[in-house]
Amino acid sequence: MSASPPKLPVKRIYRWDLDKTYLQTDFDTFRQLVRTAFQKAHEKKAVPGAAALIRELRAQGDSRLCIVSGSPTQMRTVLAEKLKLDGVEFDELVLKDNLRNLVRGRFKAMRGQVGYKLPVLLESRARAPVDAEEVLFGDDAEADAFIYSLYADMVAHRVSEPVVHRVLEAAEVYSDDIDRVIKQWKEIPQADPVRRIFIMLDRLTPPAAFAHYGPRVVPIFNYFQAALVLLGDKHLTAPQVLKVMIELVQTSGYNLLTLSNSFQDLLRRGLPIAGVAEALVEALQGPAAMFQMVRPMPDIIAAFSKRVAALGLQPPPPRVREIDYLSILDDARPRTHKQRRKT
Amino acid sequence: MTTVSQRPVTIAFDVMGGDHGPLEIVRGAAQLTLDTPHIHALLVGDRAQIDQALAQVRHHAERVAVHHAPDFVSMHEKPNVALEAKPDSSVLVAARLVREGEADAMVSAGNTGAGVLACARTFCLIPGVRRAALATVYPTAVGRGEKNDPFSLILDVGATVDASADDLVAFAVMGSAYARIISKNEHPTVALLSNGTEAQKGPARVVEANQKLQHVPGLRFIGNVEGVDIPKGTADVVVCDGFVGNVCLKMLEGVSETVIELARYAYKEKLLWRAGLAMLSSGIERIKEVTDWEQYGGAPILGFDRLFIKAHGRSKSRAITNAGKVAARAVSKDLANAIQGMLPKS
Structure with a gap:
């Protein structure tokens, strides 16, 4: 675990979901749901590389880690303990108060994700410095890509009030909650803070399924891919990416093939990371002597170069376009367990 | 996530040239990455088409790599002419990648001749093997081996048109090793295809091969069989030259x-015949299930130091997935070494 970073003005905010994004959680069946609820902190497993990535993102000391999870508030202690065990220090940990929803008879709110996460994100944004950049992490199990994109476009005022209204209605959000979201939104100063939205492909959803969200949303198969993109975006340095890579190799069986294939997958999807290979070479050969740490895989750079050469010409980056939320309303609707299993 | 205990095996897929286009091949390879954590797919062909297909299917990107090949050999092209004119055709590039160690074996649903020729130009023959053989499976009346496999193996079915007695002996050894590894049939029976079961029946090379095969250690040679014995399943491995x-x-x-065709005709012609066929339908379905060639994926080209599985041109994704599995199994069990170890020392 890195030493506590010095407290600097907040320049960056990293927002994370927990289940299936940070934690390897199975709750597609009732039995899995019960087992998850009774797991102790040390029994919970993080997605490989997630803890290392967060630690490196936080290392500069100028960022904030905000976690919004659909897990019930009763799990706060065990989740906080798990994060502590992994060396992850957070600034916000918001969990879902489903007991309150139950008592109030708000059954739709118990299932819904949009009506829960969107207000939490907006509320947190209201407290953030206007010029703070954001990078968001979610997964393909629920509606994270939709919610995060809508949040980004609402803060940037790229989406109109009637559209937000229609989306929230489609997502079965109660009308008084809709009014509250709209009011909250209007109080937030306009900015365009969201740089990337990473979607961990827990269900291996084909990446093309997220194409309509534009290049801001990056589906990933592992956190090495996120680290590479964040190196390209200058949120991480090459030695930091290597640290994430080392954790994946040492703890989760990643190897030369899986890492170079992950790298090539991003290139094929048009992500601008061709230059990051050079940065990694420099880090390996530089004074930090990272080469010593990746001694099991001295051929990593050669493998990456080979994967680049195998592709021929680099495709153009995906086109930035406006998201037509009304055409993808289905993505916002709460999914039942049955639907989840089907996908 | 990646947690693999078995040694990773990479299969190069020639994505171009199949009857259904790149999508089915990519689907099959993608499914392979989901089914088997230790198998990696190297997709060789037009990069844009592969990317487009891959983006639409569930797959494990950590186990997929793409290698762009600008050309491909179509089904109607003459293999030698096409390979000369297209040195960067997908089948040749895939073979080169296997030779260079980027992949362990290759699978193609494209032009058979081009595939065999690409192997001949790129791979080395196993020491002791003079000519390669194309093997195929055929459904028979009996099950065999650990899996109660209804398929027998026939080789050669076209790679070496005029095989000598020594070639036939090598084919018998190759077929036996393949049946042992792939069909999990520990002691497969091997027979020579001839025009009579007597050892002296048939052309001189078959008679000579018969004599030699009786002395190959570790080979369960049962003598000659006739054509009628193929569907009966008398032998697990049937050996002949490529022409026959x-x-x-x-x-x-x-x-x-x-x-x-006759069944279709009967179905249309008379209500009684239709009723008869309907009554047999569950049995026919069962036969279809047990004799489903797609479970084997394709035909291996045996005799080279690297394996090539030739999938049927009309292969759909399931056959491609299975071809990849068969290839990976042959690699894991070191088929080439198993063949070499059984060949008679000259």
């Missing part, structure tokens, strides 16, 4: 197509 094998295979295919 190809004629035989085409005839067997023709017979089964004719039977299906």
Whole structure:
């Protein structure tokens, strides 16, 4: 675990979901749901590389880690303990108060994700410095890509009030909650803070399924891919990416093939990371002597170069376009367990 | 996530040239990455088409790599002419990648001749093997091996048109090793295809091969069989030269197509016949299940130091997935070494 970073003005905010994004959680069946609820902190497993990535993102000391999870508030202690065990220090940990929803008879709110996460994100944004950049992490199990994109476009005022209204209605959000979201939104100063939205492909959803969200949303198969993109975006340095890579190799069986294939997958999807290979070479050969740490895989750079050469010409980056939320309303609707299993 | 205990095996897929285009091949390879954590797919072909197909299917990107090849050999092209004109055709590039160690074996659903020729130009023959053989499976009346496999193996079915006695001996050894590894049939029976079961029947090379095969250690040679014994499943491995094998295979295919045509005719012609067929339908379905060639994926080209599985041109994704699994199993069990170890020392 890195030493506590010095407290600097907040320049960056990293927002994370927990289940299936940070934690390897199975709750597609009732039995899995019960087992998850009774797991102790040390029994919970993080997605490989997630803890290392967060630690490196936080290392500069100028960022904030905000976690919004659909897990019930009763799990706060065990989740906080798990994060502590992994060396992850957070600034916000918001969990879902489903007991309150139950008592109030708000059954739709118990299932819904949009009506829960969107207000939490907006509320947190209201407290953030206007010029703070954001990078968001979610997964393909629920509606994270939709919610995060809508949040980004609402803060940037790229989406109109009637559209937000229609989306929230489609997502079965109660009308008084809709009014509250709209009011909250209007109080937030306009900015365009969201740089990337990473979607961990827990269900291996084909990446093309997220194409309509534009290049801001990056589906990933592992956190090495996120680290590479964040190196390209200058949120991480090459030695930091290597640290994430080392954790994946040492703890989760990643190897030369899986890492170079992950790298090539991003290139094929048009992500601008061709230059990051050079940065990694420099880090390996530089004074930090990272080469010593990746001694099991001295051929990593050669493998990456080979994967680049195998592709021929680099495709153009995906086109930035406006998201037509009304055409993808289905993505916002709460999914039942049955639907989840089907996908 | 990646947690693999078995040694990773990479299969190069020639994505171009199949009857259904790149999508089916990519789907099959993608499914392979989901089914088997230790198998990696190296997709060789037009990068844009592969990317487009891959983006639409569930797959494990950590186990997929793409290698761009700008050309491909189509089904109607003459293999030698096409390979000369297209040195960067997908089948040749895939073979080169296997030779260079980027992949362990290759699978193609494209032009058979081009595939065999690409192997001949790129791979080395196993020491002791003079000519390669194309093997295929054929459904028979009996099950065999650990899996109660209804398929027997026939080789050669077209790679070596005029095989010598020594070639036939090598084919027998290769077929036996393949059946042992792939069909999990520890002691497969091997027979020579001839025009009579007596050892002295047939052309000189077959008679000579018969004598030699009786002395190959570790080979369960049962003598000669006739054409009628192929569907009966008398032997697990049937050995012949490429000319006879190809004629035989085409005839067997023709017979089964004719039977299906006759059944269709009967179905249309008389209500009574239709009722009869309907009553048999569950049995027919069962036969279809146990004789489903797609579970084997394709035909191996045996004799080279690297394996090539030739999938049927009309292969759909399931056959491609299985071809990849068969190739990976042969690699894991070191088929080339198993063949070499059984060959008679000259």
